[in-house]
Structures are given as structure tokens and as C-alpha cells.
Amino acid sequence: MEIPQHKTVLSGIQPSGNLHIGNYLGALQQWVTLQENNTAFYCIVDEHAITVPYEPKELQDKILDAAALYLAAGLDPNKSTIFVQSHVPAHTELAWLLATITPYGELTRMTQFKDKATKQAAGTSVALFSYPMLMAADILLYQAEVVPVGEDQVQHLELARTVAERFNKRFGKIFTVPRAYVPAATARVMSLTDPTKKMSKSDEPKTYIALSDSADVIRKKIMSAMTETEPVFSFTTSGPAVKNLLALYQAFSGEDAASIEATFAGKGYKEFKEALAETVITHLAPLQEKYQAIRANDDELRILLGRGNHQADQVAAQTLSRAKEAMGLL
Numbered sequence: 001m002e003i004p005q006h007k008t009v010l011s012g013i014q015p016s017g018n019l020h021i022g023n024y025l026g027a028l029q030q031w032v033t034l035q036e037n038n039t040a041f042y043c044i045v046d047e048h049a050i051t052v053p054y055e056p057k058e059l060q061d062k063i064l065d066a067a068a069l070y071l072a073a074g075l076d077p078n079k080s081t082i083f084v085q086s087h088v089p090a091h092t093e094l095a096w097l098l099a100t101i102t103p104y105g106e107l108t109r110m111t112q113f114k115d116k117a118t119k120q121a122a123g124t125s126v127a128l129f130s131y132p133m134l135m136a137a138d139i140l141l142y143q144a145e146v147v148p149v150g151e152d153q154v155q156h157l158e159l160a161r162t163v164a165e166r167f168n169k170r171f172g173k174i175f176t177v178p179r180a181y182v183p184a185a186t187a188r189v190m191s192l193t194d195p196t197k198k199m200s201k202s203d204e205p206k207t208y209i210a211l212s213d214s215a216d217v218i219r220k221k222i223m224s225a226m227t228e229t230e231p232v233f234s235f236t237t238s239g240p241a242v243k244n245l246l247a248l249y250q251a252f253s254g255e256d257a258a259s260i261e262a263t264f265a266g267k268g269y270k271e272f273k274e275a276l277a278e279t280v281i282t283h284l285a286p287l288q289e290k291y292q293a294i295r296a297n298d299d300e301l302r303i304l305l306g307r308g309n310h311q312a313d314q315v316a317a318q319t320l321s322r323a324k325e326a327m328g329l330l
Helices: 021-034 056-073 090-099 104-108 111-123 126-140 151-171 215-223 240-253 257-264 269-295 298-326
Strands: 008-013 039-044 080-084 146-148 179-181
Touching: 008 021, 008 126, 021 039, 021 056, 021 146, 021 269, 039 056, 039 298, 056 080, 056 269, 056 298, 080 298, 090 126, 090 298, 104 126, 104 151, 111 126, 111 151, 126 151, 151 179, 151 298, 215 269, 240 257, 240 269, 257 269, 269 298
Parallel strands: 008 039, 008 146, 039 080, 146 179
Antiparallel strands: none
């Protein structure tokens, strides 16, 4: 997919669990590219993180952790607006306004709600059900034209498009109708223990490589990652478990598929996994060093977020005001 230029871009990650290499390859690296030659807004979506059970005392640390990782990965506050969702009140207010024109049936079809509700059973919150309304507000407040998302969020993005079109038709054109940006090469990093499932920070730690994992932990996780019966290293004919590991090797090494296949032709899993582990460790080391330096200074990090919150609030408040006026609210 062609990299967007001269567009307004918005995306965000929940500050829950530990951000992992799937978040890095599928989101953060793409964001760094997109902050060049675009108007970029990158949000820490903490209000989405509280739709499921969580520990309040941990949440503030997780928000600062996420902000530090954004910066360590290469996001530049002079090129992007980096902010915390809950510090911009327009997000929840617009979510309510959008909910008034969204049929109940559209939300019942959201597959992520069904999956998470099954896990929570009786504890499922109304907020989890209405999550897509808040996501739509996140996007529409900034007139985002392009939204980098994982494949699991495309359905929510399509709902945001539907809601924007419905609002514009009923009340006059207020919102830009966004489109999804899903880079094919890194759109879906799979679990180390189950290649049929996307890598998720809500699963067991052994299923993902956290960006904060030590070198020893990374080696251990990769050495125990699922493989196939026979050690065949092919981007086309290997089974899903090996293809996932090959994709990780390619993403972190920058080598082309043919070179990787030639390097490991006739070799065993142990040698391949050792090489993969060292490649991942070497690539992540500078990011981890930057993260530690940034995270060590809470005051400076909070000041930076405060500036981003103010910038985002100014843009969002203008959009919200126009939406309320169009709806007949004084």
C-alpha cells in the first residue's frame, strides 16, 4: 500500500499490558514513517483501556510507559501531536453524540465485542459494547483522512466511516470520512505459541515478545516458539508457525526473503532460532536504551504530554463545537 502524503493521520494504542513487537512492527514503525509529510496525531487511548478490568494504580504508570515507548521508537513531538485521550474531554462528549445516531444492531455485529464479552461473561460493561463509538469520536474529532490500524480494527474503522457519512447526510458535512491504512507486510504479527492467533498483550507473556523484555527472556521465548515437524525455511511453502518466525526475521534484519531462505537452507530450528533471537535483541537494544532514559524523567515526560494534550484539545474542541451546532445544540 502506498504511503500517504500530505494527509491528516490519527492512531493510538491502549496503555494496557506490555507493548510488544507486534505493536512495534505493526504500529509504531508505521507511525514514525507517517509523521513525515503528514499532520499526525498519536493518542494513548487510556479510556479504551478501562472498558475491561484493570488496576487503577497501574494505569498511570502504563500511560507514561506507552508515552516513553512512543518517543523511544522515533515519534517526534515536533512532528506529531502526542497526547492522552482522557485529557481531551471532547472524545467522550462526541462519542455520546454519535451514539444517538447509531443503531443498536450495528454495534452488536462488532466481532471484537463478541470475543471479549465471551471471556468476561457477566462482567461485560456497557463501555465495552460502545467502544466503537469512542473510537469513531477519536478519529472524527481530528478530521483524520488516514487511520493506521491492524486488521482486527478494520471493522471498527468501517463503522466510523458509516457514522461519519450518516452524520454528514443528516446534519450537513462536518466530518471527514476516514480510510484505513494497513501495510500488508507488517499488518499481522502472530502469537509465538499459536500462529493462528494475532500476537496480543492480553495473552500469556510466553506468546509475545515485549519491547521491555531482556535479552535472556527474548532468547527463551524464541527458542520455545512453535515450529513445524520439518525445518523447512520458505516464505511460500513452510507452515504458518515457521512463516511467522521468518517474517519476524525479515522485519528485524531488513534482508529480502530469498537471502533469508538461502542462509538457512538445510539448517535446523536451533540455529535459525538462535539467529532470530540475536537479530531481535540487536534491533531492540537502542530502543530499550532510549526508553530507559526517557522513562527516568517523569516530569519532562508529563510536560511533553501536557503540550500534546493542549494541541489536541484545541483541534478537537473546534470540531465538537461545529458538530453540536449542526445538531441544534446551543
